[in-house]
Every structure is written in C-alpha cells, then in structure tokens.
Amino acid sequence: MPRPHRKFIDILEKSMVVADTMDREDLMFTYKGIPYPTTLCSYEVFKAMESFEARSDDMILAGFPKSGTNWFGHILLELITTFEKKTEVEPTIYGEEFDEFPYLEIGDTEKYQRMKKIPFRRVIRTHLMSQNLPKSVFTNKAKILLLLRNPKDLATSFFKFSKVMAPFPTYESWDEFFKDFMIGNIPWGSYFTYLSEWNKHADDGHVMPITFEEVKENPLLGVKKIAKFFELPLTEEELKKVAERSSFQAMKNNSKETHGVFGNVLFRKAV
Template identity: 25%
Template sequence: MKEWATRGSLKEVQGIPLLESIVTHWKRVETFRAFPEDLLIATYPKAGTTWIQEIVDLILNRGDAGRARRAPTHVRMPFLEMTTPNPTLSGITHLEQMEPPRVIKTHLPIQLIPNTFWEARCKVIYVARNPKDNVVSYFHFDQMNLVQPEPGPWSQYLDKFMRGQLGWGSWYDHVQGFWREKEKKQILYLFYEDIKENPEREIHRIADFVGQQVSEEICSNIAQMTTFAAMRENPMANYSCIPDTIFNRQASEFLRKGEVGDWQNHFSPEENATFGEHYSKMMADCSIPFRFLI
C-alpha cells in the first residue's frame, strides 16, 4: 500500500500565500545570490512553465536534443523557492551548488523576487496564460500534486483563485506586476497563447532575447521537440521521475492537455459570467492583451 505524501498548508510572506515549507526556509530564498549571467524564468503556476523551460534549454543548447535530455527539468533548471527536506527535490539546494550561468525557475510574484536578480540586471522571461485556462490547469494539478493543499470542489477552487487565495497568490497581481515592470527591467513578456499559435515566431523572440542566433532549421526542430505530444513522451520533461507517492497520476497527468480554450469544458455559463465581470473589474487599469481562444 502506498504511503502518500502529506498535503501541505499555506502560510504568508508579505501577504502572499506560499507552501509552509517555503515560508519556513524563506530566508534562504530572500538572500539568494543571483549573478548577471543567470536567466530567470517566471510564471504563475501552470502557465506553461515546463514548456518554456524546455524551449529555453534547447535554444541555449542549439537544438541539441541529447544535451537537453541530460537530466530532468527540475535538475537542469531548478525551482528557486522550492525548499524541501529532500535534497533531490529542493530547488534552492541545487542552485546553491551550481555555478552560473544558471537557468532558474520561479513562481514568485515580482515583489518577492530576491533583490539580487535586479541588482545583477538578470534577464527574465515571463510567460502569462489566460486566467480561465490557467485556473483549470491549476485545479487539476492540485488534485494530483499531493504536496499542495487539498483543492476541494471546482466551484470553491475557482472562488479561491478569484480571491487570490491559492498558492503564490493572486493571478491578477502576478501578471500585472511583471507587465508594469517589463520596460524598466530586462523582462521578455510572453503569452502562452502566442507560443501555441506560432511557436517558431516566439522561439526566435526568445533566442534574440537571450543572445542566441538560431537558424530556421534549428527553430523548426525546437518547435517539434516542444510540442505537447513530444514533451509528454520525453521522460526528462514530463516529470515521470517524481514518485507516485507525490504525484497521484490517477487524478491527473502532470502534462494534461496543453490546450487553449479547455476552460469551456469546466466553466458553467453562470461561472463564466461571474468570472467575466470580476476579470473586467480586476483588469480595468491594466490593458494586457489576453486571449481566451485562438
């Protein structure tokens, strides 16, 4: 009989709900030393993080598939704030042992990013996903990730998302925070829907941002290697190395659908109307061009 992981609880740092294990070791995150050569990939949870990590790694390795399979995603590009007693899963432990240049993942909102990233003028790639698909993906992820708090029923989960009560806080504050700083800092702001619609175009944008020139052939190959189907079959990108005691794959796969518009299968007409009204109110002062369908 499996001994499942114990579901975590949320505590707050500066009003942002985070897993208790992260909050307990927050000093390590807050004082993390970044170097100018480091590249930060930032997203709200379930906004295409693993996808963009794989694209970036392939760009930096000139489309070398073998090189990109040198280790699982969380080892190649560690998760900054993931502080756990298990050193093999603790992102910050990996990072503290790595020499720059490092590619670093975070879900932290911009106000919690360690200051050393800004002092070092690090480049940041931010990916935003429309909130309806984002919350659907997050809901399924929280069902299968037994380290996360119990998600409860969909209707309650959607309400918590709208109130900013899920792990890593408000989606609205997250996407707006990076958007407002993108001209002042070295932030490349990308949209999940744009990458889905035209991956080659966005791969070229990313390559230019990180100072890499990729040929049309390499770009096309990277696009093929990072399709949803290809990544789902890639053991170095599909998180299949995470034990079943942590990821309950009977509830959901880590890479579940990767679609734009799946929210239509989850939102009732009433929920959609309520959400639309709330979205209009929350985004009134920030004109980020989100698309809910492509």
C-alpha cells in the same frame, strides 16, 4: 533531449507522500501575506533565499503556476543544448548542480550556497511575484522571460491540477475553487496581483513578456523570440527542430523519462 530533473522529482515525490498524511487546513502556510504549499516551501527557505545573489547572465523563467513554466523551461533547455552542441562548448546544464534550479523557492536552506558553484548560464524557474524575488535579480539585471496566460485557461488548469497534486488543497466543485482563485487563496496567491506587480517591470529591458497563447499558435515564432532574447543564435533549421521537439505532444510522449511519475500530471492537455 535535456536531462531529467532527478533531484526535483525526488522533492515532489516526498512532498506528495507527506501531504497525503496532512489535514487540508495544514497544506498551506502564509509568508508575507501570500499562501504557499507547506510540503514544497518553508519559512526557512524563504529567509535563506534572501541571500541568493543573481547574476546578469542568469536566465529566469517567471510564471504563475499553470502558465506554462514546464513547457517554456523545456524550450529554453532545448535551445541551450542545441547551441552548446553547435559551438562545442562544455555543457552547462548537464551537471548534478543543474537540479538545484527547477524552482528557486523550492528546496532546502543550503541550496543557495551550492548554487554559487554553478557556472555561466544558470536556468532558474520561479512562481514568485516580482517583489518577493531576491533584490539582486533586478539590481544585477538578470534576464527574465515573463510567462503569461489567459486567466480563464490558467484557472481551469489549476483546478484540474489541484485534484491530483496532493500538496495543493483540493476542491469538491469548480464554484468552491473559483471563489478561492478570485481572492488569491490558492498556492502562490492571486494571479491578478501577480500580473499587477509584474506589470511594474514591463518596460525593463531585461524582462520580456511572452504569452502561452502566442507560442501555442506559432511555436516557431515563439522559439525564435526566446532564442533572440537570451542571445542564443541558431539557424532557421535548428530553431525548427527545437520547436518540433518542444511541441506539447512530443513533451508528453517523453514526460515519463523527463518527469517520472509526474509526467501525466504536469503535461495534461494544454487546452
């Protein structure tokens, strides 16, 4: 099983504590017209991120919040772990530096310099719209798995999530949340704008769209598509085992070990 994101868990814990002391109107700030959670992101980090140099061998998971980033991230790390054990190469995802990458836009201003030291096969997650990623991601053609989810399900999950995630503004009712969701007044902005902007890269050879629904319906086929896209050749039996270890129930059962106290928050129902 892939190692837990200890550093990222620590960032989440600190952000929850700080957010609990803040007024609702201070929980978000706007950068380039898009709202972000104040205790997780900052102007300084976004400016520092501009210097980040992506590599052609980077493996990027791009998905709006609640589109399955944690689930797909787990699948990819299981694939990498299985491949590296099979080929007996030195593990690339178990070092201390691994924790730098849970989300590209979350961390401190020095993280992008530390990331330069991480060797081949960097796994990067992000909720950012395509136009707000560092330009090097596209010029260097890093491989991007674009995660998509039915807007109705995503909105429902986001609403439930906002009730327990202190850095996100909470809502008294679904109607109140729905108004903000439709106009993009939620963390990371409008899902519809997100889809529209990423659609401009739909034909890019280094971008592969995949939906939450198709992988949920046929996990093994989804695992096979992800493995093929990231060039991780595994046997049918190995792929089956990855699919089994990456089932929602298996992840939920191990969530305390992999995500600490946030396990129940991040892995709710998947419905």
